Amino acid sequence: MATNADLLRVARARLYGNYKPAPFVLARGKGCEVWDVEGRRFLDLAGGVAVCSVGHSHPALARVIGEQAATLMHVSNYFYNEPNVLLADELCRRTGLDRAFFCNSGTEANEAVLKLARYHFHRLNQPKRTRILAFDNAFHGRTMGALSMTGTPKYREGFGDYFGGVTHVPYGDLAAVEAAFSGSGGDEIAAVIAEAIQGEGGVLPAPEGFLKGLRDLCDRHGALLIMDEIQTGIGRLGSFLACQQAGVLPDAVTLAKGLGGGFPIGAMLTRESLAGDLPGGTHGSTFGGNALASAAALAVLKIVDDEKLTEGAETKGRFLTEELQKLARDVPKVCEGQRGKGLLQGLAMHPGFVARDVLPKIQELGVLVIAAGDRVLRFAPPLVVTEAELREGVAAVRQVVEQLAQA
Numbered sequence: 001m002a003t004n005a006d007l008l009r010v011a012r013a014r015l016y017g018n019y020k021p022a023p024f025v026l027a028r029g030k031g032c033e034v035w036d037v038e039g040r041r042f043l044d045l046a047g048g049v050a051v052c053s054v055g056h057s058h059p060a061l062a063r064v065i066g067e068q069a070a071t072l073m074h075v076s077n078y079f080y081n082e083p084n085v086l087l088a089d090e091l092c093r094r095t096g097l098d099r100a101f102f103c104n105s106g107t108e109a110n111e112a113v114l115k116l117a118r119y120h121f122h123r124l125n126q127p128k129r130t131r132i133l134a135f136d137n138a139f140h141g142r143t144m145g146a147l148s149m150t151g152t153p154k155y156r157e158g159f160g161d162y163f164g165g166v167t168h169v170p171y172g173d174l175a176a177v178e179a180a181f182s183g184s185g186g187d188e189i190a191a192v193i194a195e196a197i198q199g200e201g202g203v204l205p206a207p208e209g210f211l212k213g214l215r216d217l218c219d220r221h222g223a224l225l226i227m228d229e230i231q232t233g234i235g236r237l238g239s240f241l242a243c244q245q246a247g248v249l250p251d252a253v254t255l256a257k258g259l260g261g262g263f264p265i266g267a268m269l270t271r272e273s274l275a276g277d278l279p280g281g282t283h284g285s286t287f288g289g290n291a292l293a294s295a296a297a298l299a300v301l302k303i304v305d306d307e308k309l310t311e312g313a314e315t316k317g318r319f320l321t322e323e324l325q326k327l328a329r330d331v332p333k334v335c336e337g338q339r340g341k342g343l344l345q346g347l348a349m350h351p352g353f354v355a356r357d358v359l360p361k362i363q364e365l366g367v368l369v370i371a372a373g374d375r376v377l378r379f380a381p382p383l384v385v386t387e388a389e390l391r392e393g394v395a396a397v398r399q400v401v402e403q404l405a406q407a
């Protein structure tokens with residue numbers, strides 16, 4: 001069997017250098033544990049970046065994927081398929097929205113919603129209304145439209161001109177949103193797009209009242225409110241969508257990551273009033289909503305229900321918050337504080353500490369977490385994580401930040 005060193009040699013010669021993976025090759029997983037090709041075990045509190053919602057190799061998910069693969073995988077969107085119809089219904093029921101469009105990733109869901117917002121006002125005969133209001137530090141994906149809404153310069157530089165018509169304002173600043181609507185060009189704003197917690201941006205939660213304020217401003221100015229719940233949805237924050245906790249029903253929501261539990265699928269859900277905004281032929285995806293991906297997502301939703309994972313995300317999230325707050329109090333020289341909620345949390349370090357440089361030291365202790373922003377250690381574990389596993393993970397992080405404090 002190939003060793004880590006054998007495979008790393010090939011990987012480094014053959015794969016693009018756009019990622020900077022850890023220096024081992026993972027071979028299998030179970031729940032919150034993964035093992036590399038040489039049998040070394042890691043506790044996975046990164047969850048494939050908030051993707052592996054029901055943990056690795058969940059038997060019910062694996063069984064459904066196997067059975068569906070042996071039954072019907074793909075027929076194209078010229079034909080309905082049963083798992084996809086049922087999935088659309090399930091997602092609408094859980095979110096209070098009415099229509100679903102399926103694709104394969106988060107960035108594609110955001111491309112769809114961007115086109116939808118523009119087409120909506122084109123259909124209403126308001127052709128100048130094309131502008132999107134997005135937020136500094138936002139992350140909405142890597143394709144050109146989604147990237148134009150992403151509010152972090154490091155992801156955008158070097159790729160030439162962007163789709164115009166996106167204005168970025170500070171996240172959490174309702175006055176800035178109000179000013180954008182009231183200022184020149186305010187009547188050209190078609191939609192506001194926001195995350196409930198800016199995950200990639202550094203696990204930055206929306207301040208109290210922010211999402212409700214956005215809903216009110218969008219209503220007042222006739223714009224659409226889009227919630228990007230790609231990282232926060234599917235129960236991760238203790239409710240199916242994070243915006244439900246703020247009592248906000250957006251006009252459209254985008255989902256991906258945890259929806260397929262590791263099987264690639266993305267979705268855009270909208271209100272009925274937007275149902276006519278992707279008329280026949282205006283948008284599509286060859287693989288979007290195929291039977292295999294839809295069956296996987298349906299299985300994930302069932303597991304989330306059967307194992308009460310949404311409720312668990314809240315209680316386990318509270319435990320993690322306490323653990324991280326205690327760690328931050330104990331090592332103030334390194335730690336700025338805990339951020340986030342549910343099972344999307346971060347330990348922010350003071351400016352000058354670089355999360356990416358700290359991760360290998362945590363990996364050496366057998367624990368996987370990921371960076372968010374420049375200086376936040378992010379926990380986005382599978383929702384099946386146990387308190388004991390969270391404790392083990394925080395202990396490893398503690399050991400590393402204590403060493404940093406002594407250095």
Ligand SMILES: Cc1ncc(COP(=O)(O)O)c(C=O)c1O
Nearest residue numbers: 105106107139140141230231256
């Ligand atoms: C909030 C948010 N939106 C969009 C995306 C892009 O998703 P994908 O990588 O599946 O294209 C991400 C990915 O991290 C995300 O966190």
